[in-house]
Amino acid sequence: MDETLLDIGEVAERTGLAPSALRFYERKGLISSTARNGLRRAYRPEVLERLGLIMCARGAGFTVAEISSFLSAGPGDREVREKMAVKAGELNQRVAQLTRLRDALDHAATCDHEPLTDCPDFKRAVWNARPESTASSP
Amino acid sequence: MDETLLDIGEVAERTGLAPSALRFYERKGLISSTARNGLRRAYRPEVLERLGLIMCARGAGFTVAEISSFLSAGPGDREVREKMAVKAGELNQRVAQLTRLRDALDHAATCDHEPLTDCPDFKRAVWNARPESTASSP
DNA sequence: CTGCGACTTGAACCGCGGTTCAAGTCAAGG
DNA sequence: CCTTGACTTGAACCGCGGTTCAAGTCGCAG
Structure with missing residues (x-):
């Protein structure tokens, strides 16, 4: 053996x-x-x-x-490579979203607002963390 | 009503x-x-x-x-605020890891290596994407 | 009053990513 | 030889995040 x-x-x-x-x-x-x-x-x-x-x-x-x-990506496996590229793009979106959410959370952790959910800064931060806002910011 | x-x-x-x-x-x-x-x-x-x-x-x-x-975070709810700060830190870790993984995936998508899993560059990229490597980069 | 249709409930079910369990099989050691 | 203990299997179970379903209850139109 x-x-x-x-x-x-x-x-x-x-x-x-x-x-x-x-x-x-x-x-x-x-x-x-x-x-x-x-x-x-x-x-x-x-x-x-x-x-x-x-x-x-x-x-x-x-x-x-x-x-x-x-x-199981084969030699000239275009299919899978393309999916990978797509996934890489999705990861980018995700990174952007998580970063924004972290900012919101950072604020939340330090802000002294009575019902946290009413804090305008927090609201803004969360609003910015929406998935769509990753792309659109005109 | x-x-x-x-x-x-x-x-x-x-x-x-x-x-x-x-x-x-x-x-x-x-x-x-x-x-x-x-x-x-x-x-x-x-x-x-x-x-x-x-x-x-x-x-x-x-x-x-x-x-x-x-x-349900209360007024002076230290507990929850602290948890939020912790979560924010975790998000940072995660963002770093995802970013590295995206790099690995980017390479994978374009690299023409027979069994992708043998590509040394890909290996390195993945290695860098380990959670622990977020902190250590000497 | 008699539908109709959009709601209500609890309970059952789903896919995912595993874990746990009972019962069985093996190799090595005393 | 027989035990021990780490493995094997399939099947059942788990928590999560909901969805689906049957049966029931409303308000409103005709």
């Missing part, structure tokens, strides 16, 4: 993911165990890298299905 | 939210119908503003429970 292959417990420990999550990802096609040591999954070390990518994408709000489609 | 009060259908239409969602929010304490016209909910116009805030926060990834606690 190849000593470099990793047990599921090993992978779980190194990534911080639960074994159940790893099996779940495997069911969903995000990762694959390349061999079996008896019944047990044996993962190649590269899976750690892949899982890093997956965790990152999940953390950024991508669904498992999206990640799956991105990960 | 006060003509300025809004029917649930009215509110749904103006906000773009489903009536079921409005009732759901009401159950969760995010909004309240201030009167009943017979059985029917009657909303004050201010609810529109409040819903704008709610939609915005939901869009930014806040849970309904979080929003609820923020909305």
Whole structure:
């Protein structure tokens, strides 16, 4: 047996993911165990890298299905690359919105307004944080 | 009856939210119908503003429970204000991470690497997008 | 009075992203 | 040999954020 292959417990420990999550990802096609040591999954070390990518994408709000489609991007796969570009654009929108919302929240945290929701500055800040206001500001 | 009060259908239409969602929010304490016209909910116009805030926060990834606690912020409610400040900080982290991820995705969309996951530039970009790397950049 | 249609309710259901559980299988060690 | 303990499976369950549905209740028009 190849000593470099990793047990599921090993992978779980190194990534911080639960074994159940790893099996779940495997069911969903995000990762694959390349061999079996008896019944047990044996993962190649590269899976750690892949899982890093997956965790990152999940953390950024991508669904498992999206990640799956991105990960299976073929050679000249125009389709997926385009989707990626679209996603990148969406991320930009999102970043802008979150930034504005943070500003609103910053104000909220420090402003002493009786019912916070009545503070005009807060209102303005929230208004600015609407998704649409990302694009339109004439 | 006060003509300025809004029917649930009215509110749904103006906000773009489903009536079921409005009732759901009401159950969760995010909004309240201030009167009943017979059985029917009657909303004050201010609810529109409040819903704008709610939609915005939901869009930014806040849970309904979080929003609820923020909305019920009392006068000198240190607790909640502090939580807001914390949330604002988290948003900053998130913005940084999303920005980095967008960079990774931008590269992925244009780079012609056989298995995308092997592209060293992509790997680096993803590596940089790890949540922890937000703080550490030596 | 008799619809009609827009509302009301609670309860059931959905997709997502996993977790938990019971029951079974394996390899190694005493 | 038999135990131990980490794995295996499928199926059931969970919280979240709602949606859908059946059954009931209104106000208003004809």
